[in-house]
Amino acid sequence: MRIAIVGGSFDPIHDGHIQMANQALQSLGVDEVWFMPTASTPLKDHELTLNQERLAMIDLVVKQNPKFKVCTVELERLGKSYTYDTLKELIETYPEHEFYWIIGNDQLEQFDKWYHADELVKMAHFVCFDRDGELAESKYDIMCMTMPAVPVSSSEIRVGNKLNYLPEEVLRYIYRNRLYVKEFVAARLTEKRYEHSLSVARLCEEFALNNGYDMHIAYYIGLFHDIAKYMPKDEMLKWMESVCPENMEYPVAVWHGFVGAAVTKEIFLIDNPIIYNAIYHHVLGTSRDPYAMMVFCADKLDPLRGYDSSELIETCKKNIEKGFDLVVQQNREYLKRG
Ligand SMILES: [Fe+2]
Ligand SMILES: [Fe+2]
Secondary structure, rough: EEEEEEOOOOOOOOOOHHHHHHHHHHHHHOOOOEEEEEOOOOOOOOOOOOHHHHHHHHHHHOOOOOOOEEHHHHHHHOOOHHHHHHHHHHHOOOOOOEEEEEHHHHHHHHHOOOOHHHHHHHHOOOEEEOOOOOOOOOOOEEEEEEOOOOOHHHHHHHOOOOOHOOOOOOOOOOHOOOOOOOHHHOOOHHHHHHHHHHHHHHHHHHHHHHHEEEEHHHOOOOOHHOOOOOOHHHHHHHHHHHOOHHHHOOOOOHHHHHHHHHHHHHHHOOOOHHHHHHHHHHOOOOOOOHEEEEEEEHHOOOHOOOOOOOOHHHHHHHHHHHHHHHHHHHHHHHHOOO
């Protein structure tokens, strides 16, 4: 059989990788495409998400096409993985197969840095799928093919951009297992506001647990509640105009609730009316939905705010409605005092 290998850290796997695999099937006429996740990439240095998590996401993609497989040779090997060692192992294990090793344009440029580059091109067919239309020159025997661009990278996804380039199942997996989600928030807030968001998320979880509600939903409401807090004003204005122009008369400080709800849905693709509603109302406390009450209270009672809120926190744990009424009352007095 002719096998194309698509290697990468797949942290996470996205439409760009899938496009490469499909392209290999179509243009190279290979019988199968094997996704080969790396344990650690010699030329990259960011810390990789756990092997089992990356593998689980690849599995979700592999399930959708009988010609897709996953090859864990590099994951199983401890320490650095060089393509040379991997190919050697593949050739020994599967002498009946012919291998096509797919690389991107960025890898083509650096190919002379690859371990035993001269040997490599004799061991398998190296194929460069050029994504940006400007093919690098190479002295090596590498076949180059152009491929329609999929403008996304895993690093963009890890900070919560371009999530629409993830297969639906992978996105669901990411949220279910809380992969990257803290980075989504950290990338958009100051450190202090980020710590506050984590603290509110924890408190929301506790309130949910003790009041018999879904902790996972509560966590995401807490985590994302202030996501729009530092959005530049002109951008905020655009969101307000398109999402809720009727709310423009509210003070600007209140807007981040309305816009945050919309951003959570449109950018982070969390399409849950409960979450939308709770974030929407978190600044003013204008909803008596249990989740909205939880985040309103958690936001006001966050221990990081530096006053002793432990008594009210206990009340909210016992009975969120009662706690909510007390927090609303306290907030009203606080505002009156100015
Ligand atoms: Fe807020
Ligand atoms: Fe907040």
